Amino acid sequence: MTAELDEDALVPLRVTVNGRAQALACGGGETLLTLLRERLGLTGAKRGCNQGLCGACTVLLDGQPVRACLTVAATCADRRVETAEGLLRGARLSPVQQALVDGGAVQCGFCTPGMTMALTALLRAEPRPDAARVREALSGHLCRCTGYVKIVEAALAAAEAQAQKGADGAAAGDADARAEGAAP
Amino acid sequence: MDHAMRFAEPDSIEEVLSLLAADPEARCLAGGATLVAMMNAGLTAPSLLVSLRKLPGLASIDPQADGAVRVGAMARHATVAAHDGFAGAQAILAAAARRIGHPAIRTMGTIGGSISHADPSADYPTAITAADAVVEIAGPEGARAVPADEFFVDWLETALAPGEIVTGVVVPPDATDAAVHYEKFTRADGDFATVAAAACVALAEDGAVAALRVAAGGVAPTPIRRREAEAALIGRPLTEDGLAALGAALADLSDPIDDMRGSADYRRRLLPRIVGRAVRRAAAAFTARSGARSGTGPQAGGVA
Ligand SMILES: Cc1cc2nc3c(=O)[nH]c(=O)nc-3n(C[C@H](O)[C@H](O)[C@H](O)COP(=O)(O)OP(=O)(O)OC[C@H]3O[C@@H](n4cnc5c(N)ncnc54)[C@H](O)[C@@H]3O)c2cc1C
Numbered sequence: 001m002t003a004e005l006d007e008d009a010l011v012p013l014r015v016t017v018n019g020r021a022q023a024l025a026c027g028g029g030e031t032l033l034t035l036l037r038e039r040l041g042l043t044g045a046k047r048g049c050n051q052g053l054c055g056a057c058t059v060l061l062d063g064q065p066v067r068a069c070l071t072v073a074a075t076c077a078d079r080r081v082e083t084a085e086g087l088l089r090g091a092r093l094s095p096v097q098q099a100l101v102d103g104g105a106v107q108c109g110f111c112t113p114g115m116t117m118a119l120t121a122l123l124r125a126e127p128r129p130d131a132a133r134v135r136e137a138l139s140g141h142l143c144r145c146t147g148y149v150k151i152v153e154a155a156l157a158a159a160e161a162q163a164q165k166g167a168d169g170a171a172a173g174d175a176d177a178r179a180e181g182a183a184p
Numbered sequence: 185m186d187h188a189m190r191f192a193e194p195d196s197i198e199e200v201l202s203l204l205a206a207d208p209e210a211r212c213l214a215g216g217a218t219l220v221a222m223m224n225a226g227l228t229a230p231s232l233l234v235s236l237r238k239l240p241g242l243a244s245i246d247p248q249a250d251g252a253v254r255v256g257a258m259a260r261h262a263t264v265a266a267h268d269g270f271a272g273a274q275a276i277l278a279a280a281a282r283r284i285g286h287p288a289i290r291t292m293g294t295i296g297g298s299i300s301h302a303d304p305s306a307d308y309p310t311a312i313t314a315a316d317a318v319v320e321i322a323g324p325e326g327a328r329a330v331p332a333d334e335f336f337v338d339w340l341e342t343a344l345a346p347g348e349i350v351t352g353v354v355v356p357p358d359a360t361d362a363a364v365h366y367e368k369f370t371r372a373d374g375d376f377a378t379v380a381a382a383a384c385v386a387l388a389e390d391g392a393v394a395a396l397r398v399a400a401g402g403v404a405p406t407p408i409r410r411r412e413a414e415a416a417l418i419g420r421p422l423t424e425d426g427l428a429a430l431g432a433a434l435a436d437l438s439d440p441i442d443d444m445r446g447s448a449d450y451r452r453r454l455l456p457r458i459v460g461r462a463v464r465r466a467a468a469a470f471t472a473r474s475g476a477r478s479g480t481g482p483q484a485g486g487v488a
C-alpha cells in the first residue's frame with residue numbers, strides 16, 4: 001500500500017486517534033498501518049511482515065488489539081484507535097512502557113510497540129494476570145532479541161506497579177487520560 | 185495497483201448484493217485477516233471492497249426457538265469463543281474459536297470470512313462439520329441454506345455462487361447433550377493446524393457411547409467425516425480398538441498434502457492419534473460434567 005492516492009477512490013474518514021478526533025481521507029484499500037505511519041507520522045506501530053504474523057503493527061481499535069497491517073483504514077470510521085504514542089502522559093511513560101524499560105525487556109525495540117499495546121489491553125481487562133495469561137496475550141508477537149522472558153517479567157511487574165498505585169491503573173482506560181496523553 | 189481500489193460500507197444486504205452483482209472484481213470484506221494479507225502480498229487486487237461491518241444482525245449470536253443457535257457471519261472469533269449460550273455439541277464452535285490464531289486475530293476474524301475462504305487447515309470448517317451446522321446464504325437469486333457437508337467443495341472452494349454471501353451459520357440443537365473437545369496439533373502456537381479433530385461425545389449411564397460425531401481437518405481438501413465409522417462405536421464402551429478403527433476409517437478417506445506444517449505421510453499417521461485424543465477428551469469432559477451435575481454420573485469413558 002502506498003500513500004499515493006487516486007482522487008476518485010478517496011474515502012472520507014472520521015476517526016479518533018490517541019484521543020484526538022481527525023477528519024481524513026484514505027484510499028479504499030489503504031491499511032490502518034499505512035494511514036498511521038505515512039499520513040499521520042505515527043511510526044510507533046511497525047511494519048514487519050505486513051501479513052498479520054509478527055505482531056509489530058498491533059494497535060488498539062475500540063480498545064481491542066488488532067493488526068493494523070490487516071485493518072482496512074476505511075473500516076475505522078467513527079472508531080477509536082490507540083497507538084503506543086498515545087500511552088504517554090505528557091513525557092511520562094505508561095506503567096507498561098516503564099516496566100518494559102526498567103526490566104531490560106527492550107533490545108532493538110522493533111517488537112516493543114506491538115507488545116506494549118497487547119499488554120495494555122490485557123492489563124485493562126485483567127489487572128492481575130498470571131504468567132500464563134501474559135504469555136497467551138503475547139502469542140503472535142515475535143521478538144528476535146529478548147527471548148521473551150524479560151517481557152513476561154516486565155508485564156507482571158507492570159501489573160504489580162499498577163496494583164500498588166491503586167486506582168491509577170484503571171485511569172489508563174478512561175477517555176480523559178487518553179486525551180491528555182495524546183496532547184502534542 | 186491498489187490506487188484505484190474503491191470501498192463501500194452499505195447498511196443493507198440488498199445494497200451489498202447489488203454492488204457485488206454489478207462488479208465481478210468486487211470482493212466482500214469481513215475481518216480482512218485473510219483478504220488484506222493477500223492484498224498486501226500482491227495476490228489479489230479487488231476493484232471494490234464491500235465491507236459487511238454495517239449490516240444489521242450479522243455480528244450477533246442468537247438463540248432460535250427450536251434450540252438452534254444462529255451465529256451471524258460477522259461474529260468475531262473472540263465473541264464466539266466467549267459465548268456461553270451453546271448447549272451440547274454446539275459448543276464445539278466455541279472450543280474451535282478459542283484455538284484460532286492469536287488474540288488480535290480473534291478480535292478481527294469472522295466466522296463468515298473463515299468458512300468462505302475454506303482453508304481445510306482452518307478451525308471453523310472442521311467444527312461446523314462436526315456440529316452438522318447449516319450455512320445461510322444470501323444472493324441475487326434469494327436466500328438458501330446449505331449443510332456444512334455440502335458447503336465445502338474443494339481446497340479453498342465452497343458452494344457459494346458468484347455474488348452470493350454467507351449471512352450466518354445455524355447450529356442445530358443437540359438432544360444428546362454431548363460434551364466436546366477440539367484437538368489441534370500445530371508446530372507453533374496460533375498457527376493453522378497440521379491436523380485437527382473436532383469431537384462431540386455423549387455417554388450412557390453405563391459408560392457406553394450414546395452419541396458420537398467426529399470431523400477431521402488439515403488432512404484433505406475439505407473437512408472429513410466417516411458417519412458409518414462413528415455409528416459403529418455407538419452402544420459400546422470406548423475402547424482403544426474402537427478408536428483405532430475410527431482413526432483408520434478417517435485416514436483412509438484423507439488426502440493430505442505436503443507443506444511446511446508437515447508431509448502428507450506425517451499427517452496421515454498423526455490423524456488417528458489426534459482423533460483418538462479428541463474423542464477421549466470429549467468423553468472425559470462428558471464424565472466430569474455429569475459427575476459434577478449429579479454427584480455420581482456414569483463410569484469413566486472406558487479408556488484413560
Ligand atoms: C496470523 C494469522 C493467523 C491465523 N491463524 C488461524 C488459525 O489458527 N486458524 C484459523 O482457522 N484461521 C486462522 N487465521 C485466519 C483468520 O481466522 C480469519 O478468520 C480468516 O482469515 C478469515 O476471516 P476474515 O473475517 O478475516 O475474512 P476476510 O479476510 O475479510 O475475508 C476472507 C475471504 O472471504 C470472503 N468473505 C468474507 N466474508 C464473507 C461472507 N460473509 N460471505 C462470503 N464471502 C465472504 C472475502 O471476500 C475473502 O475472499 C489466521 C490469520 C492470520 C492473519
Ligand code: FES
Pocket residue numbers: 046047048049050051052053054055056057058067068069070
Ligand atoms: S506487520 Fe502486521 S503483523 Fe507483522
Ligand code: FES
Pocket residue numbers: 105106107108109110111112142143144145146
Ligand atoms: S527487542 Fe528486538 S525484536 Fe524484540
